[in-house]
Amino acid sequence: MPPAGDTRRLRVGLLGGSFNPAHHGHLLVARQALAHLQLDQVWLLVSPGNPLKPRHGMAPLATRLAGAKALVDGRRIIATDIERIMRTRYTVDTIRGLKRRFPRIQFVWLMGADGLAELPRWRRWREVVRAVPIAVLPRPSYNHRALAGRAALMLRHDRRPAREAPVLADRPAPAWVFLTAPQTDISATKLRLANGSSGTA
Ligand SMILES: Nc1ncnc2c1ncn2[C@@H]1O[C@H](COP(=O)(O)OP(=O)(O)OP(=O)(O)O)[C@@H](O)[C@H]1O
Numbered sequence: 001m002p003p004a005g006d007t008r009r010l011r012v013g014l015l016g017g018s019f020n021p022a023h024h025g026h027l028l029v030a031r032q033a034l035a036h037l038q039l040d041q042v043w044l045l046v047s048p049g050n051p052l053k054p055r056h057g058m059a060p061l062a063t064r065l066a067g068a069k070a071l072v073d074g075r076r077i078i079a080t081d082i083e084r085i086m087r088t089r090y091t092v093d094t095i096r097g098l099k100r101r102f103p104r105i106q107f108v109w110l111m112g113a114d115g116l117a118e119l120p121r122w123r124r125w126r127e128v129v130r131a132v133p134i135a136v137l138p139r140p141s142y143n144h145r146a147l148a149g150r151a152a153l154m155l156r157h158d159r160r161p162a163r164e165a166p167v168l169a170d171r172p173a174p175a176w177v178f179l180t181a182p183q184t185d186i187s188a189t190k191l192r193l194a195n196g197s198s199g200t201a
């Protein structure tokens with residue numbers, strides 16, 4: 001948190017996800033974002049239901065939220081089901097709702113490289129990009145696909161070098177960076193398979 005008397009606006013990174021279940025890859029991404037982007041907090045937005053993912057195998061929101069809360073410190077990294085409260089599922093609506101509720105916070109959208117590769121499938125994705133700066137975290141086996149994909153190509157003029165990450169939150173959107181950072185190939189899919197669980201247990 002900024003020191004008392006500091007009038008600098010709070011900088012918050014938003015890591016949206018299913019968290020089915022939450023894992024140490026999420027924690028790594030959140031910690032890297034805090035450090036590289038000089039954020040005050042990261043909020044894990046536990047989704048009521050990713051519009052592109054099947055409902056089958058998706059654990060209840062309360063279970064996924066509890067798992068995410070158990071993983072984080074609840075101070076600089078917090079887990080929230082604010083999308084349930086705002087009744088939003090599409091990111092374009094979530095960001096609009098958050099900016100309305102928290103007009104003084106500077107938000108940055110965070111996602112792994114798989115998110116950048118998938119971005120053109122999101123509802124009104126160009127609007128998302130115009131609404132908030134974006135930081136993409138590297139993820140094994142997705143990085144090349146993401147940087148060679150349609151979103152990266154269409155947004156190439158808005159890409160900022162990774163060394164500008166510390167001021168990304170101050171930049172008007174559209175602006176995005178692809179961070180260089182240590183990577184882990186952990187995924188919720190792998191954990192579900194290892195647990196022999198469909199996610200509903
Ligand atoms: N190992 C990882 N490295 C980088 N980013 C990650 C990693 N795991 C998850 N993320 C990012 O965290 C966000 C939420 O991910 P999500 O909850 O879907 O986890 P997941 O492991 O990708 O799940 P699943 O395997 O079920 O698709 C996404 O932006 C995703 O790219």
Ligand SMILES: O=C(O)c1ccc[n+]([C@@H]2O[C@H](COP(=O)([O-])O)[C@@H](O)[C@H]2O)c1
Nearest residue numbers: 016017018047050052090091092122123
């Ligand atoms: O807005 C969309 O159309 C959209 C489509 C797919 C995924 N998202 C968001 O992307 C984030 C990552 O989702 P997930 O399930 O892959 O962890 C999460 O916040 C989702 O709500 C958003």
